[in-house]
Amino acid sequence: MKNNQIRLAITGINGRMGKNILKILNKKKTNNILLNGVIEHKDSLKKNNKILYKSNFLDIKSNIIDIIDKFDILIDFTNPCSTIKYINICKKYKKKIIIGTTGFTEQQKLIIKEMSKNIAIILSSNFSLGINILLKILENITEILCKNQQINNLDVDIIEKHHKNKVDSPSGTALSLRNTILQTYKKYNFIKKIKCHSIRAADIYGEHNILFSFIGEQLELIHKASNRIPFAIGAIKAAIWINNKKKGIYNMHDVLGI
Template structure:
């Protein structure tokens, strides 16, 4: 192993995000990154049990323990149950983890936060630069609304669109958008109703819009993803960033420094 090399493992390698992270790793030059292990559920292993990484063939495993000594950082885009199993293993063996799974309950998030006292964790509902910039724009917009009561008479709706196989709704990103709105209002000792609307259709990659409706006019902020590569690149960037952290829970704002 080269000096300062970061050994990665990816769960859900046959899934949408797993395939796109692998594509980025195979097509772009990323210094000090080595994909050293891949995991998939047993049901998916029946369809494909090997992948090509650079010029190497990696065997896909169904148990994280089988590759536990082969990686330093795990990238996990699976489901809440599987992610909790994986983070407990990472905690036991002192491995860092980047989590892109959404749909966690409040209790599950508390478990992740508790584990982050022992290992470094990045938990984000969306790894794209655009969405995380949008979160900051919305925070500043809400501050303007709260500081001027004359223009604060506004209805706020979040509309999110995803592929029909996405299970959780509203999406994790929509909930993050809603949370930043409510938290900002709370800072001004104000309460606001925010309504989320979910659309599940075809193979949509992901679209989020925030509609601010005033009497006689509207402001709409929209983020559209034309493919999953921005999310894959963000997850890899997060893994590189967390390599120097020992403990704590972080998000993409921390990674991007915004």
């Protein structure tokens, strides 16, 4: 293995995010990134047990131990139970992990935080550049509102839309948006609820709308994703960034430097 080579594995390779990350890796002209292993639930392997990567076929495995010596960084967009299983394996074998899974319980979040004492982890509810810029803008707007004592006369609603098969509601991104506002409120000793509204319909990729309602005026922030490519690009960027990290828990603000 070359010293600067980034050896990746992807879980849920037949899922929406797995397919899009693979699409980007197949197009990306970077010699130091190597996809060495792919994982999928065994029931999915009945339909497809190989994927095309560059000009070669990779066998899809149902057991991560089968490829444990072939990768250094795992990209995981699956479900909370599977992610906790994978992160335990990553800790045991000293692998880094990029987590895009959402819907964790508070106990599962504590497990992830504890694991970060031993391995490097990037945990993010959304890997797109646009959403992470939006989070920063939201922090700044809330700061201005708090300084100007506008909170008592303000209603904040977060409306999020996703495809009908998305399980968690509100979305992880909506919760991140809400938490960004609440953390700024807390800094200025304000306590006020923020309402989240979820829509699950058809094949919507993802839309998040933050509506600030004052008396006589509204301020609206919107992010729309037209496909999953921005999330896939962000996940690969995260994997490159974490390559030289030994341990700790990070997010996309760390990766993007914002």
